[in-house]
Amino acid sequence: MFDHISIQLLLGQLLIGLINGSFYAMLSLGLAIIFGLIHVVNFAHGAQYMLGAFVALLLLNHLGIPYWGALFIAPVVVGAVGLLMEQTILKPLRHLDHLYSLLATFAAVLIMEGLMRLEFGSTGLPYASPLPGGINLGFMFLPWYRGWVVVFSLVVCIATWLLIEKTKLGAYLRAANERPEIVESFGINVPRMMSLTYAFGVGLAGLGGVLAAPIYQVSPSMGSNLMIVIFAVVVIGGMGSILGAILTGYLIGIVEGLTKVFYPEASNLAIFVIMIVALILRPNGLFSSPESSR
Amino acid sequence: MSDALLNVQNLEAWYGESKALHGMNFDVRPGELVTLIGRNGAGKSTTLRSIMGIVGKRTGSIRFDGQELINRRTFQIARTGIAYCPEERAIFSSLNVAENLTLPPVLKAGGIADDALLRQFPNLQRRLKSQGTKLSGGEQQMLAIARILRTGARFLLLDEPSEGLAPVVVKEIGEQIKALKTQGFTILLVEQNLSFARKVADRHVVVENGVVVDTLTNSELEADMARVKTYLGV
DSSP, rough: OOOTHHHHHHHHHHHHHHHHHHHHHHHHHHHHHHHHOOOOTTTTTTHHHHOOOOHHHHHHHHHHOHHHHHHHHHHHHHHHHHHHHHHIGGGTTTTSSSSHHHHHHHHHHHHHHHHHHHHHHOOOOOOOSSSSSSEEEESSEHHHHHHHHHHHHHHHHHHHHHHHHHSSSHHHHHHHHHOOHHHHTTTTTHHHHHHHHHHHHHHHHHHHHHHHHTSSOBBTTHHHHHHHHHHHHHHOOTTOOOHHHHHHHHHHHHHHOOOOOOOOOOOOOOOOHHHHHHHHHHHTTTTTTTTTOO | OOOOEEEEEEEEEEEEEEEEEEEEEEOOOOTEEEEEETTTTSSSHHHHHHHHTTTSSSEEEEETTTETOOOOOOHHTTEEEEEEEEEEOOOOOTTTTTHHHHOOOOTTTEEEEEHHHHSSSHHHHTTTTGGGSSSHHHHHHHHHHHHHSSSOOOOEEEEEETTOHHHHHHHHHHHHHHHHHTTTOEEEEEEEHHHHHHOSSSSEEEEEEHHHHHEEEEEHHHHHHHHHHHTTTT
């Protein structure tokens, strides 16, 4: 049945899956942080990812700032946009049901994408790879840039996980997730911490956008195409589970890649089949814990 | 009263549309241990939550150490030198004992150092790596009290520390609270356990339906237990 499958094809798709998984992991990580720690279903995450790619493109085209500069500047800019959005749109909704923030962020998606489409059109815009060339691995040609994306996103994911699980700041965030009023009674400015957490999660989306710009075409709809997968990753991993988002992101990327080898017709469906099975067997997600599931 | 560390005047508080305090008036002097006693739902815990700013809305006046707190936010109130230990202890399940203990930041000089806290609460020393909520009720109460002592706050709001604990543990908690008083802490204690309250307190403020209906010194309470039991419905 699988006679046509060569080891080259298998390893090649595995690597492509790992590259896609890097994006899934980084974006779902931001989404999980935002939901897990401040309980906002951030539907605008894809649009903020798109914004990161556009900021990188604009920095290059208008200010001559190359990719390596954009890698630091764009997440800060997008994080600042996120902070503004949190202060003006989400903060007044903080004490209401999650549905209200979901609807508000969905409206923000339509506005952001509409404005970008108006300014830049719907066609994708190219962004030159900062690391041209690559290496022949025998079973496939690996462009240097894609290798960089895998390594860098892994570093970002591990660093973020360590920040939340192993530092005092992370302890504040986890405690505030359980009992914000008690953490505030310790003298910690929890509302400000919540706002900055949202900005940090949004900054991660912006960083993902910068990483994606040289691989995918920079277009207003690039985030929407990815969002449904990212939400599936977060649901499978466990809503709000940081580790779950990271591991599931890579897992889903690899499963998607392997499905393309064994049954290409189902490659787009595989994620959602996994999501349904995961929801039936573990409704709180594969990696949920009592404190990360609500 | 001019020498009061905490002076509460005409304090009213709401949870949503529901009014819980109807004009509380009382004070606490430096170094005193004052209990708020009364029936369930009288407004004792709400009074502590109102002092900390953890209620929907509050009016009136709460003066602490010369500063008006009524319009301040919870974290700002904490920074004036007040620490709060809630009724349900609020031990964080996502943190281990050591993380729970060291979570509150040092806000003022004069807080108890971590190693001194562990000497004062030796049970915690053995369980530092355990999940906070895996401790026994008594140990959780010790942890909840211990962690607020590191902030440097000298005024403690303790909400029913004896609740749900075995008599031997209640006795141990009582000893710890007495020790805190000896160390110079001023304490406002919510307590329904009258025998516990009379052993540790200087004065008792009786709360009924969100107002103060009586104030007794410990000796007055001993002399007129019948009156107090009427208030408490026991």
